[in-house]
Amino acid sequence: MCGIVGYIGAKECTAILVNSLKKLEYRGYDSAGIALFEDDRIKTVKAKGKIDEGLMKRLAEEPHFTATAGIGHTRWATHGEPSDINSHPIGNGRVSIVHNGIIENYRKIKEFLTDKGYGFESQTDTEAVAKLLDYNYNGDPIDTIIKTIADIEGAYALGIMFREHKNRLFAARKESPLIVGKGNGEMFIASDVTAILEYTREYYLLEPGEIADITSDGVKFYDIHKNRIEKELQTADWDISAAEKGGYAHFMLKEICEQPDALKKTINPRIKDGVPDFSECGLTDEKLRNYHHIYIVGCGSAMHAGMVGKYVIEKLARTPVVVDIASEFRYRDPLLAPDDLVVIISQSGETADTKAALELANSIGADTLAIVNVVGSSIAREAKMVMYTLAGPEISVCSTKAYMVQAAFMYLLAFRVAYARNAIDEAECRQLIAELAEIPSKVQQCVDDQAQYQKVASKLMSADSLLYIGRGLDYALSMEGSLKLKEISYIHSESYAAGELKHGTISLIEEGMPVIAVATQHDLYKKTMSNIKEVKSRGATVIMVCSEDMKFDEADNDSPVDYPVMLPLARDLLMPLVAVVPLQLIAYYTAALKNFDVDHPRNLAKSVTVE
Ligand code: F6R
Numbered sequence: 140m141c142g143i144v145g146y147i148g149a150k151e152c153t154a155i156l157v158n159s160l161k162k163l164e165y166r167g168y169d170s171a172g173i174a175l176f177e178d179d180r181i182k183t184v185k186a187k188g189k190i191d192e193g194l195m196k197r198l199a200e201e202p203h204f205t206a207t208a209g210i211g212h213t214r215w216a217t218h219g220e221p222s223d224i225n226s227h228p229i230g231n232g233r234v235s236i237v238h239n240g241i242i243e244n245y246r247k248i249k250e251f252l253t254d255k256g257y258g259f260e261s262q263t264d265t266e267a268v269a270k271l272l273d274y275n276y277n278g279d280p281i282d283t284i285i286k287t288i289a290d291i292e293g294a295y296a297l298g299i300m301f302r303e304h305k306n307r308l309f310a311a312r313k314e315s316p317l318i319v320g321k322g323n324g325e326m327f328i329a330s331d332v333t334a335i336l337e338y339t340r341e342y343y344l345l346e347p348g349e350i351a352d353i354t355s356d357g358v359k360f361y362d363i364h365k366n367r368i369e370k371e372l373q374t375a376d377w378d379i380s381a382a383e384k385g386g387y388a389h390f391m392l393k394e395i396c397e398q399p400d401a402l403k404k405t406i407n408p409r410i411k412d413g414v415p416d417f418s419e420c421g422l423t424d425e426k427l428r429n430y431h432h433i434y435i436v437g438c439g440s441a442m443h444a445g446m447v448g449k450y451v452i453e454k455l456a457r458t459p460v461v462v463d464i465a466s467e468f469r470y471r472d473p474l475l476a477p478d479d480l481v482v483i484i485s486q487s488g489e490t491a492d493t494k495a496a497l498e499l500a501n502s503i504g505a506d507t508l509a510i511v512n513v514v515g516s517s518i519a520r521e522a523k524m525v526m527y528t529l530a531g532p533e534i535s536v537c538s539t540k541a542y543m544v545q546a547a548f549m550y551l552l553a554f555r556v557a558y559a560r561n562a563i564d565e566a567e568c569r570q571l572i573a574e575l576a577e578i579p580s581k582v583q584q585c586v587d588d589q590a591q592y593q594k595v596a597s598k599l600m601s602a603d604s605l606l607y608i609g610r611g612l613d614y615a616l617s618m619e620g621s622l623k624l625k626e627i628s629y630i631h632s633e634s635y636a637a638g639e640l641k642h643g644t645i646s647l648i649e650e651g652m653p654v655i656a657v658a659t660q661h662d663l664y665k666k667t668m669s670n671i672k673e674v675k676s677r678g679a680t681v682i683m684v685c686s687e688d689m690k691f692d693e694a695d696n697d698s699p700v701d702y703p704v705m706l707p708l709a710r711d712l713l714m715p716l717v718a719v720v721p722l723q724l725i726a727y728y729t730a731a732l733k734n735f736d737v738d739h740p741r742n743l744a745k746s747v748t749v750e
Pocket residue numbers: 437438439440441442484485486487488489490493536537538539622623626745746747
């Protein structure tokens with residue numbers, strides 16, 4: 140998704156803006172630009188394409204200039220194709236803006252302004268806001284911004300410059316996140332704290348409807364009635380190394396390798412006296428006993444973590460759980476009631492559909508628990524209860540460590556629900572926690588054993604299409620494995636409940652088609668093995684991800700498995716946390732062998748803040 144940065148201080152700011160924009164590259168974008176105060180004008184340099192190929196080349200062509208204040212943007216096209224003209228900043232010489240989000244009534248504003256004699260160059264919704272700011276401009280930037288945002292509908296985070304106020308930057312937001320960073324004699328704007336971590340860890344979080352008036356010495360905040368607001372300074376507990384590659388070829392690989400640590404950081408503080416403890420968010424046993432239904436809602440990998448949660452909660456607590464894709468949940472008029480619990484899972488805490496699902500649940504009066512990675516994000520703030528996953532920044536668009544800790548949270552929740560509802564006793568709960576605490580070392584063993592995944596990847600890289608199959612928890616895991624592979628290697632893949640193959644999909648199997656079978660559940664092993672034999676006998680090349688006690692003889696020509704991937708043993712219920720690692724690494728190496736831009740897969744954005 141789009142990214143916003145801004146700087147005002149004493150330093151030459153082009154390099155700072157570009158550097159901060161590069162920190163936002165992970166969010167996904169297709170053009171980039173900056174606007175700076177230069178003498179008495181606003182100078183804009185922007186270009187389609189990646190920063191290095193587009194914006195940097197344009198900057199190199201410019202005659203020498205210096206500037207100490209400006210705004211910058213990485214754009215992920217929504218209204219209008221990726222092009223120079225549609226790139227931000229957008230303005231008319233007197234006003235320049237960068238914008239994240241979508242302006243829903245931009246057509247109406249354009250019509251209104253066209254009648255007033257304004258012309259429009261771009262196809263963007265953003266230009267309507269820039270020109271409306273110009274139309275409303277009365278010499279007072281705050282009045283102008285207040286008047287303008289009163290007329291716009293939709294989601295926005297805005298960085299704004301007025302030519303006549305060259306010692307000030309302005310920011311405003313509704314829905315889309317925005318922060319104001321505080322340095323020493325310098326201030327920043329950013330849509331994401333990772334953009335400015337190199338310069339400062341201190342920041343103010345702009346709330347919806349708030350406006351910031353920023354100089355190099357500080358910032359004043361206003362509400363939409365022009366009342367001054369006092370805000371608390373926050374400190375990011377992520378350091379810059381967390382947002383850098385640190386010698387790894389890609390962020391995705393780094394983040395896969397960070398999983399043992401991320402698991403410990405997420406799990407350990409939530410264990411008290413040997414059992415999971417949710418008191419930090421106010422989720423009591425009494426509440427857990429009284430909820431009628433539990434819903435788990437998220438998108439993509441977050442929803443897949445919810446699938447693991449469903450299996451585990453139902454298995455241990457014998458309580459029905461409904462897992463929903465957020466974009467479906469929000470429109471399907473779910474049978475929600477005030478005595479239900481809705482668990483909302485999101486790494487970014489900004490995903491538009493997930494946020495809408497949360498708002499719906501809140502409006503019905505259900506209890507809402509957000510499991511979120513980004514501290515202070517919209518979902519974290521709007522949920523009635525919040526628990527953070529503490530995985531540190533996830534930069535790779537393809538989620539790995541965030542999924543891992545979300546899934547780990549599902550176990551903590553399942554154990555506590557089961558314990559609160561007397562489905563398991565304290566001894567069993569302690570035993571489960573003790574075994575969960577062993578998982579980081581097993582994940583480490585998988586991470587250390589990369590050669591076997593490279594070998595599998597070398598077999599997959601030329602495939603056009605493949606299937607992931609599994610049963611029960613292995614099916615939930617197959618969904619995540621399939622998503623990882625397709626999103627970064629661009630190989631078509633689908634996940635199927637192994638027993639469902641015979642009902643149509645098996646007709647796709649032909650000679651050499653890879654099938655990745657996940658078989659970590661001992662009680663379902665024989666069933667899955669029958670499905671493996673069915674695909675093998677129709678020509679599939681079978682890769683089987685299974686526990687190390689499910690032995691295969693690779694030399695045995697009758698074995699239906701071509702490439703076994705062995706996993707360290709853990710209780711079957713906990714195996715998804717272990718088995719996901721090979722699936723992540725197989726996807727990673729397949730994409731890396733194909734020389735794809737693993738961290739920035741095409742068409743994707745890290746945080747999907749538009750519907
Ligand atoms: C897949 C992936 C996405 C996200 C989904 C939800 O690798 O990253 O499927 O899981 O967009 O994002 P969050 O968790 O930020 O709500």
